[in-house]
Amino acid sequence: MTTKNRSWLTLAAVLLPILFSVPLVLGFFGAIHPAFDAFAHFRMHLAVLMAVSAIPALLLGLWREGLMAIVLALTALATVLVPAPAPSAEAETPVQSAEPVGRSEYKLLQLNLRYDNRNQADFIRLIAREAPDVITVQEASDNWRPQLKAIEARYPYNLYCPSTKRIGGVAILSRRPFALGTTPQCIGNSLAGLARIDFGGRSAIIVALHLGWPWPYEQTENVEELRAYFERLQGPSIIAGDFNATPWSQTLKTITVASQTRSVEGLRPSWLVNGTLAHAARWIGLPIDHILVSQRISPTRVETLAPAGSDHLPMLLRFSISGVDDSGPDQQTVMLTDRSAFPIRRPGAGNCARS
Template identity: 45%
Template sequence: MNPDPQHPRRGALALRLLALAAVAGLGAALTFGYLGRLHFAFDSFSHLRLHFAALLLLLVPALAALRFRAEALFALALGLAAPIQTVLFPPGVEIAEAEAGRATYRLMHLNLRYDNATPEAFLSLVGRTRPDAITLTEVSEPWAARLALIEAAYPYRIVCERPTFIGGAAILSRRPFVEGSPPSCGNRGAFAHASVDFGGRGIEIVALHMGWPWPFEQPWQIPRLEPLLGEVGESAIIAGDLNAVPWSHAARRLAAAADARILRGAGPTWLDRRLPAALIGWIGLPIDNIMVKGGIVAGEPTTLEDVGSDHLPMMLEFSLAPAREPVETVVANSE
């Protein structure tokens, strides 16, 4: 039986087509992520932008070994361009250092996870770090009872009830709420809003929890959150589990509604516990985000130790810019 001389050629062609399909598929997924303004379905791709880019870069050595030079160069260019544009040159990020002598404060944010099996780890972290204010999501009924244990340290609070078992948003504060500005809940308990007195100045704090990207809740939830964010005052901190990365159209749309800027630099905050421990930090997603506006002089947010949730706690140190002095208007005498 004579060997088929066309067999090696057919094998090489199939391999080339497979390589082309992999590069084209990942390239398309990357491109779709930049079209979120057109439809929420495209925006869903943006959350995995860095993962798609990493897969393209992993393909480069294999493509080069197979002498698929054009495909290798395309994968290399696209795999490098996406993370450089997204991570190294993010739009609208302002990180500042507090001036010497100016009072500094700290805000902690965490998605507690409604069924967290180690609530004492979070309570211990709060006791050790003593943030001035805490924003929380997934405050389920069991969590609401446990948070009562730190009520003496955080007597000013609002816990929003949500008609689901995962619970709602909450704000806890060591500092009093501004008199005459009662805290409020919105979006079926996913939005908590309070005005907190920081050294005689009222700073508005928001805790929010968005649903999952398309085809889940985000497309109908965002239009309901935008009016609530539009009512947030001149100086505010908005923290929440957005289920959206900061460069997504969904996150940027919320920031635009509040006229706020998204702080970057904390790294992945959501961790899939099914992954090997060595990979969790690399494959996680930065879907917990903090936004600031007005007179908030914000540092770079950081992540803290694991406390049993599938999210990491975040800490933001900030200070307040000097209050604007009222401008006296002098009316000239017309006589």
């Protein structure tokens, strides 16, 4: 190898890790600009690529440059693989420990259906097997309406938020009744659906959410539109959906702060689970589907279930609702009847449909 060729190889070995480091580092500054937050979603992938790209530097004897790149990559990777403790976890412990051991447990099933899913029967079988109390879905397109209509006998309380997009909207289906005196509602162009549901005398706000893609798409605008609603949520609440955002992103942080919720840990990559790359989803898929719970929701277990025909994985949350009064309705929450706090989208306006 000539001296000139070796010089080019040395330069390439140094520059390649630097190229990966730029978006990797910028991803930690998502609060400054949504473009940086878009990089954050791929932090895991960028960190691995940076570490691998540092190997040629080591082979060429550039130990300092190679090791520095690997250390930076592993440090970034640690922020993804080692979950941070929920800020409110310690504050909740006294409340949970004061609760009766035998309080009722409920189940919520969450799934992005995929609007053109050709294996819809898999989802119906999943419902029959798990028998959830509440179901939140996204991409409930016209193609899905016959199947969803068929299960309404078992889930008679439902909210459909249609979308002008061909992928369809969000929906909430429940075996439990809507809380007395409340009206389910839709936000935006099927950005979210909210319903307060009565769980044996205690109510909780259930939100089905579907954010757009990160910058340069509409995700930032979606979050700003939702912020005003989430800041007014009071009482027990569960936000479930396809966030199109990873747990370590600024998008998720903004929503958890505004809604005073925490992310339920234990979920694995939930997207890119079918098609050519399905076998590699465990390693390259993104955890973009989430369930957020408020202080008075006690998740006993959350599971990421087997594929049900969609390119997203179903999630099952087992939870109970804590409170000071076990004998009567929950009086500590605000119902969804405050028009100033929650402007209701009427079916006639094309933003909300309830059957």
